[in-house]
Amino acid sequence: MGRTLRALAVLVAAVLVACVPLVVTSPFYLQIYTFAGLNALVVVGLALLFGYAGQISLGHAAFVGIGAYTCAYCTVTLHLPWLVAIVAAGALSGAGGLILALPSLRLKGHYLAMATLGFGQLMSLVFVEAVGVTGGVNGRGGIPFPSLGPVVLRSAASLFWLVWAFVAVAVIVAYNLTSARPGRAMRAVHGSELGAQASGVDIVSVKVRTFVLSALLAGLSGALYAGVVGFVSPSSFTLTTSIGFVAMTVLGGSGSLTGPLAAAVLLTFVQYLDSLIPGLPQAAASKLQTYQQDIYGLAIVLVVVLAPRGLAGAWRRRRKGVGTA
Amino acid sequence: MAAPSQGGGNGVSLLQIREVTKRFGGLTAVDAVSFDVFEGTIKAVIGPNGAGKSTLFNTLTGYDRPEAGSVRCDGRELVGRKPRDTVLIGVARTFQNTQLFDELTAAENVMVGCQAHQRRGFAAAMLRLPSSAREDRDARAEAGRLLRLIGIEEWLDTPAFDLPAGIRRLVEMARALATKPRLLLLDEPAAGLSAGETGELVRTLERVRDGGVTVVVVEHDMGLVMEVSDEIVVLDRGRKIAEGPPRMIQKDPAVIAAYLGEDSDDA
Numbered sequence: 001m002g003r004t005l006r007a008l009a010v011l012v013a014a015v016l017v018a019c020v021p022l023v024v025t026s027p028f029y030l031q032i033y034t035f036a037g038l039n040a041l042v043v044v045g046l047a048l049l050f051g052y053a054g055q056i057s058l059g060h061a062a063f064v065g066i067g068a069y070t071c072a073y074c075t076v077t078l079h080l081p082w083l084v085a086i087v088a089a090g091a092l093s094g095a096g097g098l099i100l101a102l103p104s105l106r107l108k109g110h111y112l113a114m115a116t117l118g119f120g121q122l123m124s125l126v127f128v129e130a131v132g133v134t135g136g137v138n139g140r141g142g143i144p145f146p147s148l149g150p151v152v153l154r155s156a157a158s159l160f161w162l163v164w165a166f167v168a169v170a171v172i173v174a175y176n177l178t179s180a181r182p183g184r185a186m187r188a189v190h191g192s193e194l195g196a197q198a199s200g201v202d203i204v205s206v207k208v209r210t211f212v213l214s215a216l217l218a219g220l221s222g223a224l225y226a227g228v229v230g231f232v233s234p235s236s237f238t239l240t241t242s243i244g245f246v247a248m249t250v251l252g253g254s255g256s257l258t259g260p261l262a263a264a265v266l267l268t269f270v271q272y273l274d275s276l277i278p279g280l281p282q283a284a285a286s287k288l289q290t291y292q293q294d295i296y297g298l299a300i301v302l303v304v305v306l307a308p309r310g311l312a313g314a315w316r317r318r319r320k321g322v323g324t325a
Numbered sequence: 326m327a328a329p330s331q332g333g334g335n336g337v338s339l340l341q342i343r344e345v346t347k348r349f350g351g352l353t354a355v356d357a358v359s360f361d362v363f364e365g366t367i368k369a370v371i372g373p374n375g376a377g378k379s380t381l382f383n384t385l386t387g388y389d390r391p392e393a394g395s396v397r398c399d400g401r402e403l404v405g406r407k408p409r410d411t412v413l414i415g416v417a418r419t420f421q422n423t424q425l426f427d428e429l430t431a432a433e434n435v436m437v438g439c440q441a442h443q444r445r446g447f448a449a450a451m452l453r454l455p456s457s458a459r460e461d462r463d464a465r466a467e468a469g470r471l472l473r474l475i476g477i478e479e480w481l482d483t484p485a486f487d488l489p490a491g492i493r494r495l496v497e498m499a500r501a502l503a504t505k506p507r508l509l510l511l512d513e514p515a516a517g518l519s520a521g522e523t524g525e526l527v528r529t530l531e532r533v534r535d536g537g538v539t540v541v542v543v544e545h546d547m548g549l550v551m552e553v554s555d556e557i558v559v560l561d562r563g564r565k566i567a568e569g570p571p572r573m574i575q576k577d578p579a580v581i582a583a584y585l586g587e588d589s590d591d592a
Contacts, residue, residue, distance in 0.1 A: 173451045180450035180461055181440055184429065188437045191426030191485075195497075197408035198386070198418055200441025200504050209447050255428055 017164055021157035029275060030156040034228055036268040037163035041221040043248045043264040044170045044257065045214030050246070051254040052178060053210045054190030055104050056113045059120030060245050063093040063215040065127050065237030067222025072140045072232050073133050082147045086223045093219020094212045096123075101211035105204055120242050127234040139233025146227040159228050166224060167261075170217055174257055186210060187255065240293065247296040251303050253310020263311055270295055334365035334555070339539050340385075340508055345394030345404075347377075347384050354380040355391065356563035362508070367530060367540040369550045371574075372560035373583060378543040379421050381560070382510050386411045386418050398508055412441050417506035419497040421513050421543075427486040431477070431496045434485055435468035436461075438503030464503075471499040475529050490517035495526075508539050515546040527553045551575070559583065 024030045042060060049055050067089040074085035103115040127134050134140065145154045146162055153162055177183050185206045188196040196203055226232050248267050252260025269276055271292055274285030288295075307314050340362035347355040355377040362368045370378050383389035385396050387408040396403040403411055417438075426434050443464070449457040472478045475495050480488060488496060494514050501509055514530075515523045523546060530553050534540055544550050550557065550571070557574045559567040561583040567574055574580055 176451050176453045177447070180453070180457055181436075181443060181464070182447050182450045184433055184437050185440060187428055187433075188426045191428055192424040194388075194420065195424030195426060195500075196437070197388075198412065198420070198424065199438045199500055200409055200412040201437060202409060 014168065018161070021160050027156035030160055031228070032268070032272045032275060034156070034160045034163050036265040037160070037167050038221045038225050038228070039245070039248065039268050040167050040261050040264040041163070041170055041224070042218045042245050043252070043260045044167070044174050045217035046245055046249040047252065047257055047260040048174055048177065048186065049210050049214040050249050051252070051256060051260060052183060052190065053186035053206060054254075055207060055210065056109075056116065056246070057100065057211075057214070058113050058117040058239070058242050058246065059100065059123070060116075060214070060218050061237040061239070061241035062120045062123035063096055063218035064222035064225065064241070065123060065232075065234070066093040066096050067219030068226040068232040068237070069127065069134050069140070069222075070219070071223035071226040072143045075144050076140060076142055077133075081149075082144065082227065083149075086146075086220065089219050089223035090216050093222070094216035096219070097212040097215025098208065100215065101208040104207050104211060117239065117242075120239055124234055124238055127237060134232075134234070137234060139231060141231040143226045143230045143232065145230070146224070153227075163224050163228065166220060170220075171257060171261065178257065182206070182209070190254075244296055247300050251299050251310055253307075253312030253314075256310070256312030259310050259312025259315070267296065267299070334363040334539075337364045338362070339364040339399060340541070341395075341397045342381075342385070343395045343397075345381070345384055345391045345396060347380055347389055347391045353563050355384060355560075357394070358560065358563070358565050359394075360558050360565065360568055362539055362541055363555075364507075364539050365534060365537070366555040367534050367542065367553055369554035369557045370541060370543045370560060371545075371547075371550055371557060375562070376560040377563040378560055379512055382418060382512055382543065385510065386416060412504050412506075415505070415507035416510065417501035417504045417508070418510040419494065419501055419512050419514065421516075423490075423493045423497050425485040425488075425493055425497055425500075428484065430482050430484055431472060431480045431488065431492075431499075432465065432468040432482060434496055435471055435499045435503045436464040438500035439464035439467050441504040467503060468499070471502050472496070474502075474532065475499050476525055491519070491522055494518070495529075502533065502538070506538060508541065509533065511540065511542045511544075513544055514542060515544055515549050523549055 020033050021030055024033060042064060046057065046060060049057060070089040070092045071085045074080040074088050075082060100116060100119050104112055107115055128137055145152050146159070147153065153159055185196070185201050188199065188201050189203055189206050193203060244267065248264040249260050251267065252263035271289070273288050274280055303310055338361040342361070343359050344357045345355055345359070346353065346357050358381060370381065372378055380389060384391040385403055387403070387406050387410065391404060394404065398414060398416055401414055403414065403416065426437065429437070443460050469478065469481065472481055475498060477492055477495050480492055480496070485493065485496065494517060498511060498514060515526055518526060527549055530540060530542070542554070554571060556569065557571055558565060559574060559577070559580050566579045566583060567577045
């Protein structure tokens, strides 16, 4: 695809996304699209971390949690403005990413997966036990809507635009990274750490920065989530949540941003199929929800077996096939 | 120690290897090896399988830490440094098992090598600052130049996983050159090349040397070794058994014995 054609495609996609609230007027349905954006924000970071740098994390729900609780604590308890809260949420989750980056410097593959999984479990325990900050199992309610100075974003449409504006900035930043030197360094670390060292790549710096950036994006997603829903509880930030993010990233394909982005939206919709498909029988809908985890699991298995490069890889192969035919 | 002989170049010793010993458990892979590499020359390190050639490379580039000995490049100690720091000092290498980045194209692989001396980082790239974009353009141009120098520019945009084995070695060599080394260590660059391609490699190595890069090459292809090297070091079971210009090495009884598998002089 030519450069102009690609720019045009991105522009069209952006306009289409921006127009969603004009078409979907029901606040309930619109919120599903907002949730898709929240997941997409996390998955953009994971695409960099896993799809480009090759570092697995089974604990990213913890960063979403850190962001959400930070936002809740800053706004409800400390009465700080929302803008301050979201900056604090990004900073704290980024700092958390720094901690999680440390094991990645020594561990690889399964061992890194275990370490990040342990971090996620540890944090979900903290969310339950640190009652003073998190409200324990009951969670925290009464979180105010996001506000920019005197403007309070309380309509479903404005929240949708806010979240997707964050997604847009994240995608631009991520795209700039991947198409320049840092992106090549990430893929070099993924391809061969020996070769990366021999090329003078600072592996420690690449891993740490990518972990921090992906944690920061997850934290922002959590902070936005707190503002959108107004309530946070530990059940939103479990291992299941983390695995959902990994499923989206893997289904999307490594070495791509658009693939994981599309997968994040698709797999978010799976949770709400009953609302999105008009006339879907109640029984079928409840079945789908019961087996949601199985659908995620099956998606991962099928991708790994049939299309290891994910949606993005399948798309590239199809285009290549057409081009050479 | 014996006075190192001089072979070609300007007679200045760039690399001094002194009494380097590396053990793995009970095995002494490199046993008190010493030699010099002179600036502007090509030196070959040869020896039967298991002689310690690759391990010697690893001790020069921070991948293996020797139990004893010292390695100086241009007066700076290499032992105890991390691999990346040896690159920044000016020592680049390739691997016996090529370590390319399979998902990247040949050109992008070489561009990663260019990063060693680039300054613009994460933030500049995120914001797509002009300085970052300029570095990218420079790296792309440099990658093209190096792949042309080595004669494989037709593979520029081919993903590394699609490259033939011999070409992979040459791309890795281009990537090593992209770090702007003073000393280039090549581990079996001719493996997987056809006879014609090996002849081309000889000329490429001479061009690299004449461009001011000193070369040390581990190689089994004796035709290439005899043709291209100014000096040869022979290792057998971790020890240096001979050193000198190709003509001398060919006639050396210890070398012949080692290659024919007879008992050499070790206890």
